[in-house]
Amino acid sequence: MDDVFRHPVPVRYLEVDQQGVVFNMWYLAYFDDALTGFLAAGGLPYTDLLAAGYDVQLVHTEIDWRGGVGWTDRVEVAVSLVHAGRTSFTLDFQVLRDGSSVVDGRTVYVVVAADGSGKREIPTLLRRSLGAERPLRA
Amino acid sequence: MDDVFRHPVPVRYLEVDQQGVVFNMWYLAYFDDALTGFLAAGGLPYTDLLAAGYDVQLVHTEIDWRGGVGWTDRVEVAVSLVHAGRTSFTLDFQVLRDGSSVVDGRTVYVVVAADGSGKREIPTLLRRSLGAERPLRA
Amino acid sequence: MDDVFRHPVPVRYLEVDQQGVVFNMWYLAYFDDALTGFLAAGGLPYTDLLAAGYDVQLVHTEIDWRGGVGWTDRVEVAVSLVHAGRTSFTLDFQVLRDGSSVVDGRTVYVVVAADGSGKREIPTLLRRSLGAERPLRA
């Protein structure tokens, strides 16, 4: 899996709660940043997607925590395509703490018109940027 | 379901993104607040749980969005117990916008020692506060 | 000062950092919520302001911390008008922990057109809602 896309995450002090680890909601912020990095690495800056009249919306997420990350940990988020359908696609995320996976995420996005007029088929420029289907977990 | 616990959520202006709805991560903030309210309504202020030497950690969440909430919407989060096991329990959440469910959440928590020494069985004071098992979705 | 407007603030667990107090940025979230409450108490729901074609932007803030607030503290934010000029107005905020002031804030807002076309004079409906000038600190 050495060639899976990885997005570096600078953990903020404010994200760490009194349990000493990043509060759960911030992982969704990490995933959102990682999505943008993933598409850009696939050749699609998000602004190009918007300029083409498309946007994406999160409709489902599931996250499993086996551990947490702390303020000074070196954190990366691996991203890979699970499946691309007609109007939606699914991504896998893995949060890596010093290289070891501690949190798994899987999210489903639907493609919508940027003007708010509803669902759209995945446009070619987006489909190309998602790469091949390769889930990070079974 | 009229007697399901409901926690009011004052949506903050800053939580609404450029798509005009609350950004996805904030729902986990809402669920965390609603958990505290749910336990308190069941007779267990969170500080009492901590004082007894226990805390809980989120180990799994799944969320489905069928719609979003906006800044001026009247929002409540319904909370109900799905299942209580030996060291973990599962809760259902429903985000209600003006009374209609738009987002479903399900989370699994493990009980841990507040001093960081690891998992614990669900103590009686916590088990009592969770109420009867009654999932909000099939 | 018993009749100064006070806005209740439900502190979120996630806002408390490893120093055991609410991280500094969240006070600006509290002030923003309190501003909305203050205007509404003065007869102007924020949606009415927007509907009339106006919005406000923060151009200056200063905050002094003499203490912090914690998760389970009962917190309120007092709000009062310092000065209303032609296109801007200044508000004082005091964060009360169990009734005692621990944080002072002062902010300056400019009135802008909601359509992004620039500064506007304070409209009458807004000016009325601000009440009389009464700074909370010298």
Add this chain to the structure above:
Amino acid sequence: MDDVFRHPVPVRYLEVDQQGVVFNMWYLAYFDDALTGFLAAGGLPYTDLLAAGYDVQLVHTEIDWRGGVGWTDRVEVAVSLVHAGRTSFTLDFQVLRDGSSVVDGRTVYVVVAADGSGKREIPTLLRRSLGAERPLRA
């Protein structure tokens, strides 16, 4: 001012509100990250400060906005020492959007014992990392 420390800030989509610019509170998150980067660049990783038994607390901030930053802007925060006293120090921050200053911040920190036992004189390892006094604004 070419040799003033600059900390890059990856703006998050979620930080941008419906006015199309980063909501005001997030600048304090940027400043906090920039402080950590500033001290590290001065030879003091924050963990070393904590390990030596010290921490810092924000006691005053003032911020002036002449513009805002958006999601895709290239943003940096310049940091420089204004003054170091006996137990407190003052820093200037400038938020640069594509190289131009749009937001000014000035903050005052007090040095405290990491164990919560109160104020401390600025230790040598911290004083050295702050560099020479050079305000970014008059």
